Amino acid sequence: GNRYEQEKLLKQSSTLYVGNxxxxxxxxxxxxxxxxxxxxxxxxxxxxxxxxxACGFCF
Known part of the structure; x- marks a missing residue:
């Protein structure tokens, strides 16, 4: 996709780090x-x- 579509998708996504x-x-x-x-x-x-x-964390 074009740059606008890529930026829109990035804003709608998240990566969450969970530790401990x-x-x-x-x-x-x-x-x-x-x-x-x-x-x-x-x-x-x-x-x-x-x-x-497992090391005790995930994404």
Whole structure:
């Protein structure tokens, strides 16, 4: 799209950082909580690079 369309879409979108989560928090739990406030497009859970386990934050 053109620049105007891109700027409009950017203004309508948000990325939320959520920290201090339990290492056992699941993507499903995050979705259930935040979908009460609006449309959740995707969730990215932060993972430890070596162990591949949750690090206690998500976007």
């Amino acid at each position: 989560l339990s290492f056992y928090t699941t993507e499903e739990q995050v979705h259930e909580l935040f979908s009460k406030s609006g449309d959740v497009k995707r969730i990215v859970i932060g993972l430890d690079k070596v162990k591949k386990t």
